Amino acid sequence: xxxxxxxxxxxxxxxxxxxxxxxxxxxxxxxxxxxxxxxxxxxxxxxxxxxxxxxxxxxxxxxxxxxxxxxxxxxxxxxxxxxxxxxxxxxxxxxxxxxxxxxxxxxxxxxxxxxxxxxxxxxxxxxxxxxxxxxxxxxxxxxxxxxxxxxxxxxxxxxxxxxxxxxxxxxxxxxxxxxxxxxxxxxxxxxxxxxxxxxxxxxxxxxxxxxxxxxxxxxxxxxxxxxxxxxxxxxxxxxxxxxxxxxxxxxxxxxxxxxxxxxxxxxxxxxxxxxxxxxxxxxxxxxxxxxxxxxxxxxxxxxxxxxxxxxxxxxxxxxxxxxxxxxxxxxxxxxxxxxxxxxxxxxxxxxxxxxxxxxxxxxxxxxxxxxxxxxxxxxxxxxxxxxxxxxx
Numbered sequence: 001x002x003x004x005x006x007x008x009x010x011x012x013x014x015x016x017x018x019x020x021x022x023x024x025x026x027x028x029x030x031x032x033x034x035x036x037x038x039x040x041x042x043x044x045x046x047x048x049x050x051x052x053x054x055x056x057x058x059x060x061x062x063x064x065x066x067x068x069x070x071x072x073x074x075x076x077x078x079x080x081x082x083x084x085x086x087x088x089x090x091x092x093x094x095x096x097x098x099x100x101x102x103x104x105x106x107x108x109x110x111x112x113x114x115x116x117x118x119x120x121x122x123x124x125x126x127x128x129x130x131x132x133x134x135x136x137x138x139x140x141x142x143x144x145x146x147x148x149x150x151x152x153x154x155x156x157x158x159x160x161x162x163x164x165x166x167x168x169x170x171x172x173x174x175x176x177x178x179x180x181x182x183x184x185x186x187x188x189x190x191x192x193x194x195x196x197x198x199x200x201x202x203x204x205x206x207x208x209x210x211x212x213x214x215x216x217x218x219x220x221x222x223x224x225x226x227x228x229x230x231x232x233x234x235x236x237x238x239x240x241x242x243x244x245x246x247x248x249x250x251x252x253x254x255x256x257x258x259x260x261x262x263x264x265x266x267x268x269x270x271x272x273x274x275x276x277x278x279x280x281x282x283x284x285x286x287x288x289x290x291x292x293x294x295x296x297x298x299x300x301x302x303x304x305x306x307x308x309x310x311x312x313x314x315x316x317x318x319x320x321x322x323x324x325x326x327x328x329x330x331x332x333x334x335x336x337x338x339x340x341x342x343x344x345x346x347x348x349x350x351x352x353x354x355x356x357x358x359x360x361x362x363x364x365x366x367x368x369x370x371x372x373x374x375x376x377x378x379x380x381x382x383x384x385x386x387x388x389x390x391x392x
């Protein structure tokens with residue numbers, strides 16, 4: 001795991017059955033008020049202290065939420081869209097969520113290169129690790145491995161990433177750099193792919209256009225930042241960093257989960273086998289890849305519902321998602337499915353937890369404010385779906 005965030009979560013019980021039983025009891029005691037017409041308004045009007053701590057000052061937390069209800073009628077699917085403070089013009093640092101579209105586009109590129117496949121090992125020139133495309137994508141979703149993502153970044157190049165997403169209607173977007181270390185070379189490193197025993201082939205470096213500064217609200221943040229051991233008393237500059245707003249993240253998720261909802265020109269060019277693999281990688285938990293569940297519980301990269309818990313996710317519940325956490329910003333984009341209770345919805349949210357306004361000091365309220373908020377938000381939406389099932 002290359003991200004600096006380390007979990008310190010308490011053992012908060014998170015059984016979905018217990019959650020729903022308590023929810024029904026509270027509804028009965030309150031007279032079960034009629035919904036307002038906007039589900040997100042009803043969900044966010046809760047008295048849950050974990051939610052209200054952030055909702056009382058959404059500006060300071062730079063909160064954005066997007067929620068999609070899914071209505072099935074026979075073989076057809078309809079989306080009902082709701083949003084809270086979502087704006088492409090309000091910048092937040094996307095952190096590791098950029099690994100989601102990078103993984104999708106890496107599979108798409110492999111699909112266009114019939115001599116290669118995702119099970120082949122590869123590495124970039126000068127790299128000390130050789131692993132398969134498949135293995136890297138699994139590590140990206142299970143534990144948000146930076147090195148795995150950077151290898152796919154070298155395989156694609158940032159121009160191809162940005163053009164590929166824009167071509168599919170995922171916009172605005174600007175992927176500009178690798179993650180976990182500072183290396184600003186615009187030309188990718190050569191990729192070596194092991195095509196057979198003792199046989200390899202090399203892909204040439206890819207040139208990319210220079211990165212232009214962003215001009216967005218919030219691209220200068222805070223009142224200071226740490227530069228080495230020194231405190232600089234000026235805003236931290238995000239203008240040359242990655243930009244992937246919530247609408248673009250949510251749109252990527254929708255195209256992966258429900259490609260039939262989009263015209264062919266806006267679908268990712270994945271085979272059904274690739275898409276099934278991608279979804280399984282998005283669902284997988286660290287323990288299923290052999291990580292110690294004491295260090296990497298199921299909720300480690302599943303913030304909604306389970307982020308503040310050390311419980312295992314029930315077998316009937318699937319969470320297909322990608323999280324990001326860096327510079328005090330937490331983001332999750334997820335399709336959540338409970339097969340036992342016939343619940344499904346898509347939820348994306350981001351918030352900033354940096355009370356002291358200083359960046360790069362590793363003093364962020366991830367465990368005390370951010371993850372508890374996202375977990376409570378996921379539970380609130382889940383409970384709403386349970387109480388208000390979509391008609392068939």
